[in-house]
Amino acid sequence: MLPTGNDFKQNFFQLFKLSARFQIDTALLEQSFLALQAQVHPDKFAHLPEAERRVSMQWATRVNEAYQTLRKPLDRARYLLALHGVETQEETNTAMPLDFLMQQLEWREAIEEALQAKDEGALDELQSRLRKDVHALQQQLAQTIDTGHDYLAAAGIVRKLKFFEKLAEQIASAYDELET
Amino acid sequence: MALLQISEPGLSAAPHQHRLAVGIDLGTTNSLVATVRNGISLVLNDEDGRALLPSVVRYTMDGAVQVGADAQAVQSEDPVNTIVSVKRFMGRGLADVGDVTNLPYRFVDAASTGSGQAPGMLQLRTIAGIKSPVEVSAEILNALRIRAEQSLAGELVGAVITVPAYFDDAQRQATKDAAKLAGLNVLRLLNEPTAAAIAYGLDNASEGLYAVYDLGGGTFDISILKLSKGVFEVLATNGDSALGGDDFDHRIYCWLLEKNHLSALGAHDTRLLLTRARAAKEELTDRTETRITAVLSKGEMIDAELTQQDFYAMSQNLVARTLQPMRRALRDAGLSVEEIKGVVMVGGSTRMPQVQRAVAEFFKQMPLTNLDPDKVVALGAAIQANVLAGNRSADEWLLLDVSPLSLGIETMGGLTEKIIPRNSTIPTARAQEFTTFKDGQTAMSVHVVQGERELVSDCRSLARFELRGIPPMVAGSARIRVTYQIDADGLLSVSAREQSSGVEAHIVVKPSYGLSDAEVARMLQDSNLHARDDMQARALREQQVEANQLLEAVNNALEQDGDVLLSQKEQGRIRVGMDALRTTLQGADHLAIKRAVSQLNDATVAFAQARMDKSVSHALTGHNISELDH
Numbered sequence: 001m002l003p004t005g006n007d008f009k010q011n012f013f014q015l016f017k018l019s020a021r022f023q024i025d026t027a028l029l030e031q032s033f034l035a036l037q038a039q040v041h042p043d044k045f046a047h048l049p050e051a052e053r054r055v056s057m058q059w060a061t062r063v064n065e066a067y068q069t070l071r072k073p074l075d076r077a078r079y080l081l082a083l084h085g086v087e088t089q090e091e092t093n094t095a096m097p098l099d100f101l102m103q104q105l106e107w108r109e110a111i112e113e114a115l116q117a118k119d120e121g122a123l124d125e126l127q128s129r130l131r132k133d134v135h136a137l138q139q140q141l142a143q144t145i146d147t148g149h150d151y152l153a154a155a156g157i158v159r160k161l162k163f164f165e166k167l168a169e170q171i172a173s174a175y176d177e178l179e180t
Numbered sequence: 181m182a183l184l185q186i187s188e189p190g191l192s193a194a195p196h197q198h199r200l201a202v203g204i205d206l207g208t209t210n211s212l213v214a215t216v217r218n219g220i221s222l223v224l225n226d227e228d229g230r231a232l233l234p235s236v237v238r239y240t241m242d243g244a245v246q247v248g249a250d251a252q253a254v255q256s257e258d259p260v261n262t263i264v265s266v267k268r269f270m271g272r273g274l275a276d277v278g279d280v281t282n283l284p285y286r287f288v289d290a291a292s293t294g295s296g297q298a299p300g301m302l303q304l305r306t307i308a309g310i311k312s313p314v315e316v317s318a319e320i321l322n323a324l325r326i327r328a329e330q331s332l333a334g335e336l337v338g339a340v341i342t343v344p345a346y347f348d349d350a351q352r353q354a355t356k357d358a359a360k361l362a363g364l365n366v367l368r369l370l371n372e373p374t375a376a377a378i379a380y381g382l383d384n385a386s387e388g389l390y391a392v393y394d395l396g397g398g399t400f401d402i403s404i405l406k407l408s409k410g411v412f413e414v415l416a417t418n419g420d421s422a423l424g425g426d427d428f429d430h431r432i433y434c435w436l437l438e439k440n441h442l443s444a445l446g447a448h449d450t451r452l453l454l455t456r457a458r459a460a461k462e463e464l465t466d467r468t469e470t471r472i473t474a475v476l477s478k479g480e481m482i483d484a485e486l487t488q489q490d491f492y493a494m495s496q497n498l499v500a501r502t503l504q505p506m507r508r509a510l511r512d513a514g515l516s517v518e519e520i521k522g523v524v525m526v527g528g529s530t531r532m533p534q535v536q537r538a539v540a541e542f543f544k545q546m547p548l549t550n551l552d553p554d555k556v557v558a559l560g561a562a563i564q565a566n567v568l569a570g571n572r573s574a575d576e577w578l579l580l581d582v583s584p585l586s587l588g589i590e591t592m593g594g595l596t597e598k599i600i601p602r603n604s605t606i607p608t609a610r611a612q613e614f615t616t617f618k619d620g621q622t623a624m625s626v627h628v629v630q631g632e633r634e635l636v637s638d639c640r641s642l643a644r645f646e647l648r649g650i651p652p653m654v655a656g657s658a659r660i661r662v663t664y665q666i667d668a669d670g671l672l673s674v675s676a677r678e679q680s681s682g683v684e685a686h687i688v689v690k691p692s693y694g695l696s697d698a699e700v701a702r703m704l705q706d707s708n709l710h711a712r713d714d715m716q717a718r719a720l721r722e723q724q725v726e727a728n729q730l731l732e733a734v735n736n737a738l739e740q741d742g743d744v745l746l747s748q749k750e751q752g753r754i755r756v757g758m759d760a761l762r763t764t765l766q767g768a769d770h771l772a773i774k775r776a777v778s779q780l781n782d783a784t785v786a787f788a789q790a791r792m793d794k795s796v797s798h799a800l801t802g803h804n805i806s807e808l809d810h
Contacts, residue, residue, distance in 0.1 A: 047199070049729065049730045061608055
């Protein structure tokens with residue numbers, strides 16, 4: 001039998017030799033990512049036979065997927081919770097606290113107003129406020145996952161963050177519209 | 181890496197032999213070929229010492245094809261059969277090109293000639309018959325291949341062909357088809373700004389965040405890269421694949437028409453005035469005014485003064501159109517203007533002072549113009565070709581590029597569901613599950629689209645295929661997993677699989693705007709590109725080279741890792757495959773060699789996987805201790 005010390009059964013944290021936590025050293029993650037791509041990237045195998053090129057593409061694809069997942073906090077949290085057997089149910093579980101939904105409505109209106117008024121300064125302000133809110137939620141997430149190990153509660157925070165991600169997209173497209 | 185080579189009679193192969201590989205910049209206006217010789221990247225000139233090959237192809241009555249300066253010289257005399265800027269038509273339908281009344285060609289909409297279903301790539305009716313843009317581009321690539329093989333005195337192992345970063349799947353596929361048609365082995369399609377960054381970054385030992393602003397004859401790209409020792413990482417790219425120097429010529433041309441109260445010129449006059457317009461544009465790079473004169477076919481005299489100021493004014497919105505992609509690229513990279521350390525200017529059109537000024541204003545710094553904007557892309561492509569051919573140890577070299585446009589699928593109501601977002605590092609794959617809409621539904625149509633817009637009708641349709649044989653179930657209970665894979669060339673393949681029954685469909689996306697394999701094969705047969713070449717002999721030679729490379733690589737791998745990773749029995753199995761291949765190599769049956777190559781490849785997949793596992797587990801040794809203590 002072939003040795004399969006480092007095969008596809010490893011999860012993304014194991015792949016990068018990181019402990020499975022929400023709070024990770026992103027510089028180390030990047031370093032590991034580059035070190036792995038330096039081994040598996042298709043450019044290293046372009047002059048080699050098809051079997052090696054095929055294996056290289058599969059590996060490079062996987063390393064990219066792993067890196068993208070762990071790099072982005074929301075994806076990382078989702079992935080970590082899945083490892084613990086908890087689904088975040090972002091599509092199905094929409095029962096959010098009423099005050100949270102009200103707040104979301106206000107956000108949306110504020111973005112829409114800034115867009116109508118063609119007020120780039122207002123958008124800048126909303127953007128930086130959003131970043132602060134997101135950061136606070138991420139801190140909460142780190143606490144809940146890494147210290148509290150309360151994965152169900154963490155799934156609730158992920159669902160909230162998903163709303164904020166949509167707001168960020170809305171702001172980005174508002175900028176886009178202002179520029180055209 | 182020491183290479184052990186097994187040479188065949190007639191095929192010279194010495195240890196450490198330099199494999200001939202080139203980088204080709206297939207430009208809208210000009211094309212170039214470059215290679216790395218003695219560690220230095222250089223552009224290969226033609227017999228007359230010219231580096232730039234005008235991307236102009238002329239078809240003549242006697243079946244001959246002129247490429248380059250000779251064709252360019254007669255473009256006004258024979259405008260219908262002299263194709264310039266063919267790159268703008270690659271992977272495009274007639275509707276994409278927009279206003280064709282000012283172009284002197286006889287277009288054929290493939291939809292009207294083909295099977296009539298999908299709108300195909302436009303074609304051009306010439307004196308030598310109907311030509312696809314792919315065939316026209318192949319003539320340019322073929323001329324460069326011949327130039328390189330003569331100059332390097334040998335056959336090429338392969339080529340890196342550059343494409344605009346913002347080229348979509350159809351345009352990339354068309355470029356790759358053209359290279360195949362020209363008899364080139366494509367090592368990689370490389371994005372033009374990335375190629376430029378390689379050449380610039382290596383030359384200047386640059387580290388940090390850089391923007392590459394690439395305005396060519398027909399395309400505009402902006403890429404944001406992070407450069408660090410040996411690593412070129414593209415963070416984001418954006419652009420406009422239908423904006424370039426040609427549009428500036430066109431503004432001057434329209435101004436001439438208006439000023440002289442002209443309308444609907446013939447092909448000859450159109451080409452003549454476009455040529456004059458281009459000359460005027462170039463003059464205005466370092467002069468404040470220029471004079472445009474021409475005599476039209478009916479004897480009308482054109483004599484006009486154009487000032488730099490007026491030219492700036494009439495082209496202002498073209499320059500402005502490059503600003504929004506710049507903002508988007510920065511936003512996607514999560515960066516502000518202040519974080520960009522340098523802006524590299526690429527493409528002949530960046531010589532225009534108004535372009536340089538706009539870029540300087542946007543980035544709040546003077547752009548870097550210390551390299552030849554015409555050559556830098558080819559030079560960078562040559563460096564990458566040298567790495568890919570295996571001449572340079574790739575240990576200290578990593579190039580990470582991204583896909584420029586989001587890839588999605590059509591869902592209910594004509595909406596796009598994105599599967600792979602733009603600026604994903606490639607190669608990449610994403611899967612998404614869909615379900616059936618009706619009870620007992622047994623087939624599902626998958627419509628693959630590319631673009632950023634919500635409505636399918638606003639995106640580019642790449643392909644449609646059907647997954648059939650889904651077992652009849654209640655609506656919403658089938659689970660159909662659709663997987664998109666983008667390879668290192670930025671090309672897409674899609675597969676769909678019903679999870680409970682295992683029914684599967686897979687296609688390499690040959691876009692609706694592309695050519696089928698059969699069409700490419702037909703063009704290969706028809707083309708006079710290989711008239712002197714015996715197709716059979718060529719196929720045999722190609723298979724022999726591939727077989728020898730495979731034997732060499734497997735032998736090498738066995739020496740390195742055979743005893744460590746494989747049992748005697750497993751080694752024996754591989755050696756049997758090698759012997760079988762060696763035996764077929766004695767003969768001249770290229771199909772038999774091909775089969776033996778493929779069998780040996782299959783027999784070594786598990787070994788290749790084990791070798792990769794080994795190098796992956798070695799890659800991060802020394803990394804683990806500190807982090808696990810956390």
